[in-house]
Every structure is written in structure tokens, then in C-alpha cells.
Amino acid sequence: MDPIFVAEDINAGYGDVIIVQGVSIQLAEGETVAIVGPNGSGKSTLIKSFLGFARLFQGSVFYQGKDITGIASNRAVSLGIGYVPQINNVFLNLTTAENLDMGAYHRKGKASIKAGMAEIYDMFPELEARKNGLAGNLSGGERQMLAIARAMMAQPKVLFLDEPLASLSPKPASAILSKMENIRESGTAIIIVEQNVKKALSVSNRGYVLVNGTCAIEGDAASLFAEDSSKQRYLGLEAKKD
């Protein structure tokens, strides 16, 4: 199976500060991959650099075999790459339905958008109930769902989720996780950046562990933290092997 998304040897950061160094990841079609790591490890910076929200110093990004390095943020969406930022991820002064509309900005045809909307409401019945309310009045969990739903409206083939579980209490967090299962079943490949390692890995096929801007471990989701030493290494508490 060809990978749908590949990033090679990425150096990324902000301004002139390099945060991520030499990281490569890839994602197969229909796969869910978790990028985990403690804060400051550069995982958010990494995915932001793919989409032009952070500075890409070095490296190449391929999507469906095409080189999309340095693509404009809004163009990436039209190619089928969805992105859900960690914070400020809904338009607070728009209603739920309008937020979804914005997600479908590149979709042509009223009917198709309407159908898409129906699908989304199928997947997120919680949102349908509040479709005419302002997004600013939604609860934290609902907002997160709306943010994901908004990205899904563009029918992405690859979806980047930046810490979707952060600051959610357990119940909405598990709701989000089950939605992710649904999304994967619908055929969309997902890259999830998450601090809550165990939860993220529970829904993923594979995982990358970023520590201090480099990839420390990668492998199958199930076996990634099988040993205690890897937990310590995750927290940088064990000296590196190299």
C-alpha cells in the first residue's frame, strides 16, 4: 500500500528558532498514526509546518505522491488535507451550521454540501441538536467535535488533529475517540498529535514518539510503551542510546 502522506527529514520552527529536527513520518491510506511526546517536544510544530502555519526550514512533504512542500494553508484544504488546530478551532461568532459551512468552503454544489451536512450530523448527532446555536456557547467537548466536524466537511483524505483531547474531561474525550474510529472507518487517514499517549495509541495503528524535537521511538501502537524503560525515555529521563 502506497503511503498517502510522507514527510521527510523535516526541520521546523518559528521565526529563526528550530524546534523540530530531522523528523520523517509517513501515513498509509486509511491508517491512524499518533504523534506523541511531552510538551515542548515539537509535535504540534511538526504538523503545523506541513500546512504553512509554522516555518519549514528543511525537508519535503508529499501528498498522494505530489510534492506539496511549502503549500499555502488554504490550498492544502482543497487538495484534501484537513487540519484541526488545538485552540481557537471554531468560529465563535458563527453558528454550528455556519461553522460546518465554512468547512465546506471548497465544496461545489448546494446539494452535495447539504448531503455532507447530513452525513456529519449522522456522525455527530450532538451537533445537530445545536446547529443554530452560536459555537461560542458550546461546551468544550462539543466545540472539539464541531472543530473535527468542520474539517470533515471538506471531505479530507488526510486529517491532522492537534491535541483534540487536551483539557477535556474523560467522558467527552472518549466520545471524541469513538468519533475518530468512525472517521477512520469512513476511509480518512488520521494523524493525531496528542499528549494523552495511551488514549491516542488506543485508536492508532502506529505511533511516533517525539522527544526534544527528534523522533525517539516509532513503531506499532500496541507495543510502543510495552516496557517501562520506554516510558522513562518518553519523559527524557533515561539517557539516550546514541
Place this chain on the structure above:
Amino acid sequence: MDPLLYVFDLIVFIGIFGIVSLSLNLEFGFAGLANFGKVAFFLIGAYTYALLSQIGLPFYLCLIAGGLISAIFGLLVSLPALRLRADYLAIAVLAFGEILRLIVKSEDWLAGGDWGITVSSAISLAGASHRVDALVNIALVYFCLFICFTVAQLLANSPYGRAMRAIREDEIAAETLGKSRAKFKAQALMLGSAMAGVAGGLYAQYLHCVLPGMFMPMITFTVWIMVLLGGPANNWGALLGAALVEIFDRGTNIVKDYFVLPIDPSNLQYILFGALIIFVLLYRPHGLLKESSIKTKALRLAYNGRRSIKNKRS
């Protein structure tokens, strides 16, 4: 006909607006306060001078009082200014200036209304020629300019000025480093207003009159352009800007007589002026002169004397 006299007149104007420009530079260049009501404080100084000189106070007291009263208004304005975003402050103070002008225009009992107040010369030497008179005025204005410039330079090159610039750069960081932004902003507005007030007094004295029509918002815009052109946070730049703008104004007005222009020279002057500003903002956003670095005696000694710095830098 005496072109030299006109040059002297120009020099006086450069001096007066140099002071206003310095005052705005202090507020905007160093403290980051967007005072778009400069003309209000200029007006307060001018009217204070005129009103007090009418009751027979000597000119230096009138000037000082003009500065003081203007400073008090500056302090009053600083109270809301602390809470306002730059653009809101700008618009609020702009409106404040217009309201003041309406008041002096409408209240005849207060400030003579449209007829204004006549002011006599501060220093009149018996039998002096026009040139000597002009030189006396130059001396007076440049004496005040010298004081204002010295104050501005002393501030700029002192820990106080350093703190002011720090607040301009990052209010929060400065606040957590012990610099009360309320205090610094209030003092900057007070000092700036005092200078503008003194300049207003000189303006009234030099033109022998105050009239509401002399204090249109255009004055504020002109002073802003002086500061942005010369270079914010550089006192020499503020003076340079004042000189260039005044020379531009009069220079183009004289030059126009030597050309046959396809359009009305008065319009053309404004168009050129506008284009010049946009050009400067686009291509020299920091003005002609760069921000001056802070030079205290100790810093000079450190930069020149301390061997460790020298060795490592070379």
C-alpha cells in the same frame, strides 16, 4: 523684499514645530503612545499664553504656565489612555482636540471666539530692524527648543528613557520587571504635553494672535509626519523631520512660481505630501534616522573601556 527674513521666519517655524515634533517623539517614539490630539495641547499652551499675557504676566511666566496647564491636561488624558488600544487612543484624542477647538471657537467670553486673542511681542527692542527682531525670536524659540531637546535627550539617554522604551516594546514584560506603565505613560504624556504647550505659547507669541482656525487637525497630522519621516525614537530625527516638512511646505510653494503646472499647485502640494508619506512608510518605515541607542555615561565607559567587551568583540 528680504528673502533672508523669510528664511529667518522659516527657522522660527522649524524651531516651534521642532518642539512639538520632539514632544510627539517623546510620547510616540519612546513611550509608544499614539497621541493624535497633539494640536489640542498645542492649543492649550497657545491660549494659556494669550490669556495670561493679556492680564499682563511677563512672557516667560506665560510660557511656563502654558506648559504647566497643558501638562495637567496631558495627565488627565493619560488616565483613560492607559486602558485604550493604540488606535482607540488615537481616535479618542483626535476627537478631544476637535471638541477643544469647538469650545474656544464658540465661547466668546472664554477665549475671544472667532476673533481670538491678540498677543503682543514678548521682547520688543526699540528701533530694531526686522532682521534683528526675527533673530530675537529665533533666539527665544531656539532657547526653548534647546531646553526641550536637552530634556528629551537626557531622558532618552537615561534609565528612565530605557524603561520608557521597554514599555513601548512590551508592556507586560516591563510591568513584571517593575516598571509601572501607568506612571510612565502618564509622565510621558505630561512631559510631551508640556512641551507642546510651550510650543503653543511660542506660536501665539510669534504670530501675535491665537485664533481657533490655527488649530485644525491638520497640525496634528503634520507633526506626525515630521516624526515618522525623521525617525521615531530619535530626537535628531524629530528635528530633521520638522525641518524637512517645513522646508517642503515653503519650498514647494516657492518653486511652484517657476513652473507652469498642469494642475493647481495647491492640490499638487498635498498630493506630493501624501505620496511622500506613503513612500516613506513603505520604504523607510523607521524614518530617515534610525532609533538612537541609549547612551549613558556609564554605558559609554563600559563600551569604550571594558577590555573584556573589546577583546571578545574583535
Place this chain on the structure above:
Amino acid sequence: MIKRLLLVAATLALLIPVTACAPAEAETIKIGCILDLSGDLAPMGARMLDGAKLAVEEINAAGGVLGKQVELVAEDGKTDPAAGLDRVKKLIEIDGVQVIAGPMISGSSKLAIPYAKEHKVPLITMSATAFELSELEGTEWFFRACLMDDAQGRVLADVIMDKGYTRVASIVLDNLYGKGVEKALIEGLEEGGWQGEVVVTVHYDEAKKDYRTELGQIKDSNPDVVLIVSYADDGIIVFKQALEMGLDSIAWLGCDGNYGSGLFKEPRSAEFMEKAIVAGTRTVGSGSTYDEFVAKYTEEFGEAPEIYCDTTYDAVWAAAKAIEAAGVYDGVAIRTALTKLEFEGASGPISFNEKGDRASGSFELWKVVKDPTTETGYKNVRIKLVTLE
């Protein structure tokens, strides 16, 4: 840094010689002229400049003065007294002008009079009507081709007393002109022993142009006569809105500012003036010079002259005639000549009293009538001639 200083120095070097250069032996006679071509009064200034140009054209066509052609050096006073003073200085010091037609506004004149006196250059204003100007030191260097506000106010006060109005309202421009006429009118009424009351006064801002509520207040206070003091452009707005607000059933008194066919180009304004204005004032001469001026002006510039175009024309003519009479292009001689000058200008007979004010006190009372033969369908007609002693 050095590069930058050089740049600055070069800029200065470019400008200063221009400032300092002295023109060679003059081949023309220069007449300075200060009109406000930008700022609030720019519309008036632009028209008045046409009046000045017309005068210069005629003077030159008649052979110029002292055997030389006349050159008009027109400067923009920017509707800012300080700028006006600067232009006076520029004309005197750079151009070596010995007589100036202007300044246009009273504020600039107030600043310019002392300077003119010191530098011995007479000023002939075309529109600075504030009577206070005659009280200034140096007023002997300040001549007026226009009449002062107080004379006009008194004429209007007489009209009110003649007609027996007892409830007066006023809507006047918020400047020296508007408030000056209003003040003179009230003084005139008081001196005449008038029994009545001023029911409401409105000092309007010419930039606001939304006077519906102001006019409504006048209407609601039920006056039997309304005084308006305006120029042409703002007068049109007031008249138009007064018609719309239904104030045409009240009697209105106009002034010289709203005389002229310029106000008829807005049909509402013309209709209102025809209906409501019972009398307006303006200065007049005895002959037909004004009509000739109007004809020439209209032919030259394609529109009828408005307020102060005639006085600007006269001011330039007065300057030229004074130079000719003086026989030498020198401010002192020109001033002396001006004090003796007498001629029939477009705005009537022109001569100056010892304070430099226009000596003539001939006013006409006018009103507006329909006249289908004119382009606008309206014209001003004289009701009565008034001569103040």
C-alpha cells in the same frame, strides 16, 4: 550615517537656493493675491480667484500699469490664519510684492495687518468683513474692497423695525462674518428702541450641512422673521432644507452672502428665496458696472459670479489703479495713492476712509423674483436703495 547626512544636506541644498534667490530686475508688475484655495472656504476662494484673473486680464488688455504687464501672484491661504500670514510673508519677502489683494478671511487679515504695516505693503482685502479689523494697529495699511458687517446689520435692523417684526430668529454662519452681522443687527435694534424679542439663534457649522432640526427649532419657536447670514454654498443648503422643512411661510432677511444667481442653481434654494426672502442687503454702485462685470465673468468662466467675486475683481483693480496713480512700484506710495483713490468698481463706487474701510455706504435691498428669461428662471431685483451717512 554619513551617507544619510549627505542625502539630507543635498535635499536642503536643493531647496535653500530657491528660497534665497533674488529675482532679477522685474519685467512685470507683481500684484500679490491671497485666497483660500484649500480648506473649508476653498469653493469661494476658487471662484474669487477667477474674479482676480479677470481683472488682471482686463488691466493687461488696457496696457498694464506703468507701461508694464501685471502679473498676479496667487497664493493659497488654506483657510488657516497662520498659513495666510505665511503667504503674506512669502509675497513680500520672496516676490517683492508691493501691494497685496487679500487676505481673504478676517483671521488671516488680523495676523497680516501688523506685518503689512511693518513692511510697508498695503493690503486690500476683498472679503474680510469683521469690523474689529478697523480697530487694529496698522489698519491704515489695510483697505477693504468689501463693506463691513456692522453697516449691513444696521440696514437689516432698520428693515425689521420698518416692517414691525417683533419675533426675530437668526440662523447665521458660526464665524466672524455671521456672528458679526447678527451682533450688529441686534445692536441696531436696541439702539432703535425696538420692542420685541430674539426667539432663537442658531450658529451653524458650515461643514455639518444637516440643519433639519435646527430649522425645526426655528419653526417651532414661531418667529415672524428669520435672519440668515451665509455664503452662497452653505446658503443653498440652508434654503433648500428650509423649504423642505416648510419654513417658507415665514419672512426671511438675507445678506450680501446670499445675493447672486449662484444660489439659483439649486432649484429648491431658488424657490425658497423667491417665496420667503422679503429683503436682503448688498452694496451697490450707481451705474451698470456690476451687470457688465457679471456678463464678462459669466462669459469667461461659464458660471455666474458669486459673493466677493466682484470685490476681488475690484481689489485687484484698486491695486492696479493705485500703482498707476503712485507712478512708482512702492508700497508707501501705493498706500498714499489708495487713500486718494476713487473709482467705480463692479461692486459700486470705491473709495477708502481714513481707517482704510470702504467709504461708500450705498446698499440696496433686494429680493428674488421669477424670470423665465434667465437660465435658472430666477433673478435678484432691487426693492430700495439705502444710503448710510
Place this chain on the structure above:
Amino acid sequence: MEDALLRIREVSKHFGGVYAVNGVSLDITHGGVCGLVGPNGSGKTTLFNTILGLHRPDQGEIYFHGECINNLAPHQIYELGLVNAFQLPRLFYDLSVLDNMLVAARGHQGDRLFNSLFLRRRWQEQEKGLIEEALDILELVELDKWVSSPAGELSGGQRKLLEVARGLMAKPTLLLLDEPAAGINPVLGKKIFQKLADFSHNGITFFVVEHRLEILFEFASWVYVMDKGRIAIAGQPQNIIGDPTFYTIYLGEE
């Protein structure tokens, strides 16, 4: 614990219904390095900002040297000797490195308008001393080559160093450091902590948020672990490492 330098009692701070800090109590004693760790969003930075007076606590009290500082403005708190270094450097980018340092000097006589104009002697002598101190600190953090360059020209790591150095310049009794080692290379990070440890012998106490746990744990004498706005566990580093809850906090629950 009457002798605690910083005493926090039941402090809460919420933003729009979400509790960022929820009933935190802790004590910082004199001397040494005290750590504060926890995953993102656990409320560490909010707690810091609340201590600094940038946020006013909704509930609870904060005492410094036994004095309640709840209602003091940030600059007043600074004057007491409680100073901060930001996570993302908030330098004065148009000012030189040395000027950045001098802004932070506590009790500078020249900070007053009157003194700056009329009593220049008074502070010029003082400034000489301050400059020496500043240069010493800059030398320690290896920024002495950039003394006269604008702070805006420094690289990311250097900015970080300057932020820390600026905090030291104030000669605080307690210095709050938000991730001093983030964004710089591990060797330098370790070096910074080494310096901090040295300074703590001079009577400065450090309260440090840090994600480089391996470095922090080497130097800290006591560590608080925050999770979801509360202090979850506290103890000496080796005890924390041995605590399974610690890993659960970081790796999350399944």
C-alpha cells in the same frame, strides 16, 4: 510552615467556566531549585501568572515573605523581589542586550523622572556597578559578545538565555522560570541549570517549570506535579520517578 518564602493557599483561577488552576496550595522554602512539572494545559503557566499578579486569583491567598500579594500590581510584586522569566522570551527587541539587562535592575535610581533629569550623578555611579553585574551575568550565559547588539538580532536560544539572565539581573529572592531550557540545546540547558544551582548558593530561590525532566530532576530538590489544575503529587525527584501516578499523568489513561 511560617518560614516559607512563597506560600500559596487554595488558589483558583478560572477563565470562562474552565478552571485553569483549581485549589492549589504549595510552599516554596528558602534556597535551592523547586520544580513544577505537568503536561500541557495542567495550569502551570496560569499559576505562574497568578503569582506574578498578571491574573488576579478568584480564590485563595498568595503570601510572599509572609505578606499577602494577591492585590499587588506586577511591578509592586517585582519590587518585593519576586521576579519572572517568561517561557517565550519577552525581550525588548529594539534595545541592546545590555539595556535589556539594565531595565531589569531592581532599585535603579535613574528610573525616576526627577532623578533622570536632575540627579544624574546619583544613578550614574550606580549604573556603573549595575553594568559590571550585568556583564558578569552575560558572561556566565555566554552572551557577552552581543552586549551592544539589539536583542532582536539574537538567535532563539540566545533570547532564551537573555530572558533568564534578565531575571537574574533583578537579584530576586525568588525567581520564577518558565521552561528555561526549552528551545535550546540540551548541553546548554544543563549548563543553565548548573548556573542556577550556583546562584542559589547566593541566596536566590528558583521555582522552575521545565519539560526537560532529566535536567530538572538532576538539580531540583523538590518537585510539584500538576495535573488538571491541581497539585497531583509532590516530592523529591527520585520519589517522583518511582511513582506510577507520575507516568499516568503524562501518558494519560486508557
Place this chain on the structure above:
Amino acid sequence: MVNWAQVIFNSGVTGSLYLIGAVGLTLTYGLSKFPNFAHAEFMTLGAYIGYFVAEQLGLGLPLALLVAFLIAGLVGVLCYRGIFQPLAKRGASIIHLMVASIALGFILRHSIGAAWTWKPLYFTATWSAFDAGPLRITGLWLWLIFAALVLSLAMHFLLMNTKIGKAIRASSSNPELALASGINVDRVIWITWFIGAGLAAVAGIFRGADTQIWPMTGWDIILPIFAVAILGGIGNFYGAIAAAFIIGLAENIGVVGLIALGLSTTYRTGIAFLILIITLIVRPQGLAMLFRRA
């Protein structure tokens, strides 16, 4: 006796004009994050183009409104792309942008002055006045109020029901997320400038038809319009509607008060300024919280 019905009606006329002028200003202010003083000159320009089409070409007022809308809109976009966008890309501060807009105002105002001279021009179309109960009304005033109403509804429809309108609101509130949603934020800003400058032109024509046209037409009313935009909450269209009528009422009731108090009626101009200052000090977010959707 004060005819209050008339005063309130007059306020509606004043407010309607301010509203049409302020909508464009508040939208561009909200999206580009700086106060555009050249908005005044967009109004002036619109008025002149309208005059050219309606009077000099004799094509009537409706067409004049349309052409002025389009041309002024285009000029607005060009000014944004030529001056403000490059400045913003170079990291200009809000103050620099503001000064640039004042400078642009000089250029436009005096170019207009050079092109059409400073002599005022008048629309010849007239509307007769009639009495309706206690009110005096003219057709133009009704048209003005009607235009404000239509504009409000049209803008409401645009902002609430069209893709671009929602994109405007979205980009104004969260530009980064708008990018992440695939919205071309630059294009949205251009469109907003187009609409904003176009609406300014409409306001200019109405002001011109009600009064006269001269190069200061826009500048004469720009400060009250700023007062409306700020009182309504920057970028908040619904707030602007409320604010326009509040300021209209304040000005007209203010005139009644000023006359009753024996103060100069020139202060009328100051009333809007005073509201502006008080709003900024007491409640800088304006009425925005009352109308969260926009």
C-alpha cells in the same frame, strides 16, 4: 413647543446616512484591523462619480449608484492591495497604517479637487416635501431611510446566508482558522474592501444629493461615522445599526438641548465626538456584546 416627532424623524435621516457610511468602515476595520481614514475620500469619490454619471452623462441616479459602487469599490481594492497590504506584509503597526490612510486621503481628496475643482456641485434631481401628520418629509429622506433599511437587510442576508458573507465573518473573527478551512483570506479581505468602499460611495451620493458635493464631502462626516463604527463595536454590523441611530438621535436631540440651554449650536458636531470618547473610555468594545453574531 418642540415637535418631537420631527426631531426623531430627522434623527432617522441623519442616522441612515451615518449607517450607510459606517458599514464599510466597520467591516474593513474589523478585518484589516486598522481605522481607514481614507474611507472619507471613498465617499467623496463615490459622490463625484455619481454626479458624473447622473448629471454629466444624464443617466439617472439608480445607475449612478451602481457605477459609483463599482468604481469606488475597485479603487478601494486597489488602494488596499497597493498600499495597505504591502505595508501590513512589511509588519507596519496599526499607527503606520492609520497614517498611511490619512496620507492616501490627502492624495485622493486633492486629486478630486484637481479633477473637478473645489467648487461645489449639486444634483439637480429634487424631491418635493409634504406633510404627514406632524412630520415634514421629502422623498429623498424616505429614500435615504429606505436605502439604509435595504442595506441592512441586504447586508444581513449577505453576512448570514451567503458563503462569502460567512467567510467575511469567519475571517474577521479567526483568520488562521479561516485559512485552515480553506478560505482564501486575502481574497475575502479584497472583497470586503470592495464592498466597504462601494458602500462608502453610496453614502457619498446620498450625502451629495441631500446637500452638495465638494472634495471635503466625506471628511465632513468621517468623525461621526467613526463614532458609529466604534460605538457599534468594530467589525460588528448589527452594532453599527444601533449605533447609527443612537448617534443620529443624540445629535438631533442635542440641537434641541443646545438651543434650550442657550449654547452655540456648533457644538452639534461635538456631540458625536463626545459619545465617541465616552464609548472608548467606558466601553471600548462598544455594543458588540449585544450582537455577538456579527
